[in-house]
Amino acid sequence: MTQLIELSGATKSYPGGVTALDCVDLGVEYGELAAVVGPSGSGKSTMLHLIGTLDRPSAGTVRIDGHDVAALSDRQLSALRARRIGFVFQQFHLAPGRTAVANVADGLLYAGVPRKERERRAEAALHRVGLGARLGHRPHQLSGGERQRVAIARAVAGDPALLLADEPTGNLDSVAGTGVVELLRELHAGGTTVLVITHDRELADEMPRQISLLDGRVIQS
Numbered sequence: 001m002t003q004l005i006e007l008s009g010a011t012k013s014y015p016g017g018v019t020a021l022d023c024v025d026l027g028v029e030y031g032e033l034a035a036v037v038g039p040s041g042s043g044k045s046t047m048l049h050l051i052g053t054l055d056r057p058s059a060g061t062v063r064i065d066g067h068d069v070a071a072l073s074d075r076q077l078s079a080l081r082a083r084r085i086g087f088v089f090q091q092f093h094l095a096p097g098r099t100a101v102a103n104v105a106d107g108l109l110y111a112g113v114p115r116k117e118r119e120r121r122a123e124a125a126l127h128r129v130g131l132g133a134r135l136g137h138r139p140h141q142l143s144g145g146e147r148q149r150v151a152i153a154r155a156v157a158g159d160p161a162l163l164l165a166d167e168p169t170g171n172l173d174s175v176a177g178t179g180v181v182e183l184l185r186e187l188h189a190g191g192t193t194v195l196v197i198t199h200d201r202e203l204a205d206e207m208p209r210q211i212s213l214l215d216g217r218v219i220q221s
């Protein structure tokens with residue numbers, strides 16, 4: 001059975017001789033909820049870029065949803081990313097001045113969804129994250145936790161196989177952070193594979209699986 005994420009000897013070196021990821025073997029099954037955890041500089045962002053198909057390995061292979069990332073053209077990679085992967089970032093990255101619905105609907109542009117359908121799916125996704133009463137609100141009218149929920153709605157509106165959440169609670173107070181973790185659990189329970197990237201050991205320990213990085217290597221998975 002194919003795994004959603006398969007890293008085999010995956011290595012990423014940067015010019016100047018830094019090996020940010022060093023021969024990593026890792027498999028993540030469809031339907032998992034896992035944390036990628038490690039201190040600053042351990043290689044988390046690099047791994048996020050490889051798994052998110054934003055970058056290709058220097059050596060070894062990265063397979064996502066059965067596709068060898070190195071074998072795909074930039075165009076094919078963009079299509080894979082748009083259709084199969086949702087991203088959530090610490091900084092939310094919402095467009096200021098655009099409503100919650102517009103922010104979420106815009107996330108479906110690259111998946112080639114027609115406008116009316118984008119809006120319909122955006123509203124459904126906002127209901128799913130508990131923001132059914134905030135559809136017309138703009139980011140400055142929302143709390144931090146609500147903004148992150150909009151970002152999560154945008155990430156899942158296209159029904160991706162994989163949700164990559166990079167320090168999703170990093171800008172939130174503990175109550176809002178707990179709410180976001182709860183939401184990620186709900187999405188996982190609904191069938192989405194969720195990978196949370198964090199330096200926060202406590203947050204990682206709340207997940208069913210921890211993939212621990214140190215100096216570019218997986219020391220526990």
Ligand code: ADP
Nearest residue numbers: 014015018020039040041042043044045046047
């Ligand atoms: P983390 O996300 O865990 O903080 P990173 O993946 O960002 O770790 O970094 C891993 C290592 O790779 C660090 O030593 C970092 O300095 C180095 N690194 C990351 N990105 C680059 C880059 N674009 N060019 C050169 N070195 C980099």
